[in-house]
Amino acid sequence: MKPIYITDLDHTFLHTDLSISPFSIEAWNTKAQDAFMSVATARSFTKAKELLSQLQINTPMILLDGSIIITPEQEIIDIKTxxxxxxxxxxxxxxxxxxxxxxxxxxxxxxxxxxxxxxxxxxxxxxxxxxxxxxxxxxxxxxxxxxxxxxxxxxxxxxxxxxxxxxxxxxxxxxxxxxxxxxxxxxxxxxxxxxHPEGDKAHALKKVMEYLERDPSDVTVFGDSVNDIGMFRLAGTSIAVSNALDEVKNVADIVLPHSNDEDAVAQYLSGL
Known part of the structure; x- marks a missing residue:
């Protein structure tokens, strides 16, 4: 059964200057060959598409904090306004x-x-x-x-x-x-x-899992901020980067030794 990885972007996967290192690109795209890979971000579709142009996204994206779920082909799975x-x-x-x-x-x-x-x-x-x-x-x-x-x-x-x-x-x-x-x-x-009361990342994650016909316990999520906490509590494995807020680290299953600027998510993915 394919593993599922969903990551926050700002201060988690992206560097602070919003760049993505060649190492992170390679680690992500290699993992995407045999895993479901996506993002859960406060960013919009327009900005996420721009920032992630070099990544293979093969699973619906959770955008604008969970208000919209959309496939890479721009099919709207759910929207809460x-x-x-x-x-x-x-x-x-x-x-x-x-x-x-x-x-x-x-x-x-x-x-x-x-x-x-x-x-x-x-x-x-x-x-x-x-x-x-x-x-x-x-x-x-x-x-x-x-x-x-x-x-x-x-x-x-x-x-x-x-x-x-x-x-x-x-x-x-x-x-x-x-x-x-x-x-x-x-x-x-x-x-x-x-x-919207169902426009957060946790509700959106449930929808993505329904779309994939998988259980939330099957997914690994990465994050750093308050809007990731609901998603952390739902996912089977929750992973905080080293620069995450303390309240996020407190509910994480794993706290990584690396920060977003040290390619924390990619370090984890490449080590699997």
Missing amino acids: IGKILGDAIVEVGMAHEIDPFIIGMKDSNINESFLYPRKLNDYQRDVLKGYKDDPRMQFNPDNRTMEQNLKIVYFGYEKQLRPLYEALKNIFGNEIEAKLSPEKYGGGWFLTLL
Whole structure:
């Protein structure tokens, strides 16, 4: 029976500069000859396709934190979105806390996304936005209105502002949303991600296993951050890289001695 490997990208498989080493490419593509290989990432289809162009992906990808599951041939397996009414209500709470969000939603039925950014930006949001300077998906959203199909709503900032917002959103919307608050280890700030309640990596992993007609206990997953924890608890084998957050290491079956910049995932794959 073919083994199954699914990895997070940022700070897990990718180097911090978003590159993939020749060693990682070779280790991945060699393993893909006799294993199911895929990713579970906060990245969109457009960006994941660009970053992973040299890798053989032969299994549905979990994208945008689990909001969308799609095959390498662009067949949508599942999609979970926040509707406009709920999305606008979430944004109103954020505005009451004096912070505006980035919003990623479906632009059309061809898996094209729109990335909406607000008029009011804090310093951390400005830094994030610099990385999307020439991204054709970017769209100015001065009124902070959401789309008909919102894949995720994301707030970037600092903990002292985002934690009260996180608590308020959980109190107001309860199980209508999935809310994840986490530090961004490399940028010094925090991010708060709002998803459909079944739009996280754990639910998405179940769907992928159903698609493969396999049990979640058959899969090995790799990760580093809070959005990987649900997936770690579900998978048969969960592996944290050395630079993972402590709360991720605490639920991992294996903690690797290498970091993402030391090709941790590839080191593990090539040693099997």
